[in-house]
Amino acid sequence: xxxxxxxxxHGVWVGVGLASMAVPPYIAENSPPAYRGRLVTAFGATICSxxxxxxxxDGAFSTVHEGWxxxxxxxxxxxxxxxxGMLMLPESARYLIQRGEISRAEIVLQKISGNSDVSSELNxxxxxxxxxxxxxxxGFLFMMQQISRSGPVKRAIAIGCALQAFQQLGGINxxxxxxxxxxxxxxxxxxxxxxxLSCIPSGMNATFALVSMVIIEKVSRxxxxxxxxxxxxxxxxxNFKHFSHSAGST
Numbered sequence: 346x347x348x349x350x351x352x353x354x355h356g357v358w359v360g361v362g363l364a365s366m367a368v369p370p371y372i373a374e375n376s377p378p379a380y381r382g383r384l385v386t387a388f389g390a391t392i393c394s395x396x397x398x399x400x401x402x403d404g405a406f407s408t409v410h411e412g413w414x415x416x417x418x419x420x421x422x423x424x425x426x427x428x429x430g431m432l433m434l435p436e437s438a439r440y441l442i443q444r445g446e447i448s449r450a451e452i453v454l455q456k457i458s459g460n461s462d463v464s465s466e467l468n469x470x471x472x473x474x475x476x477x478x479x480x481x482x483x484g485f486l487f488m489m490q491q492i493s494r495s496g497p498v499k500r501a502i503a504i505g506c507a508l509q510a511f512q513q514l515g516g517i518n519x520x521x522x523x524x525x526x527x528x529x530x531x532x533x534x535x536x537x538x539x540x541x542l543s544c545i546p547s548g549m550n551a552t553f554a555l556v557s558m559v560i561i562e563k564v565s566r567x568x569x570x571x572x573x574x575x576x577x578x579x580x581x582x583x584n585f586k587h588f589s590h591s592a593g594s595t
Contacts, residue, residue, distance in 0.1 A: 374437035393554035
């Protein structure tokens with residue numbers, strides 16, 4: 346059974362990783378500019394909401410005999426729904442233009458924008474792809490040299506990479522995935538109660554992800570980022586103090 350579970354776990358994470366990389370660009374390429382930021386943010390918000398729903402499902406099956414089987418089995422339902430839904434979605438206009446299917450790309454852009462004349466969008470995408478082909482034809486080192494010569498591009502890449510790195514190094518995945526274990530370390534001995542209590546951090550995560558989706562177009566992104574970083578620092582310090590006290594008392 347262990348090899349089967351191990352294989353299934355790796356299969357799930359391969360799918361999650363592929364979807365995490367493919368979905369945001371797809372949304373960005375198939376959404377009107379006025380709603381692009383909010384729709385891309387909605388992707389992250391739905392992930393957080395899904396984690397909260399998963400916590401509730403885990404809590405519901407926590408008292409069932411071998412409930413872990415149901416916990417894993419129920420997860421196939423949204424996967425099947427997503428798979429069927431993806432079959433109904435069109436290819437992105439950028440991808441179609443890259444393959445030379447201009448007429449199909451025009452139809453996709455017309456559906457997205459609601460306008461019959463999308464010649465300017467077609468030309469803009471074509472020009473962008475042409476510039477990318479020109480840069481890529483010179484090789485990876487040439488592209489890196491061009492990036493290094495542009496101050497704004499370097500700063501944008503550095504900030505983006507740093508944010509992603511700090512999010513992972515900050516340990517948010519540890520808090521989310523091992524919240525039940527951390528709650529039991531805090532003194533809760535009942536397994537079912539610990540699982541239900543783990544719904545609280547996942548629920549807070551989902552709630553404020555939805556809040557950010559609503560206010561991201563109204564509040565400065567820099568201000569929103571600084572506010573969330575301040576909250577993260579406070580939370581980490583509280584975690585550190587609690588577990589330091591627990592370690593000292595054992």
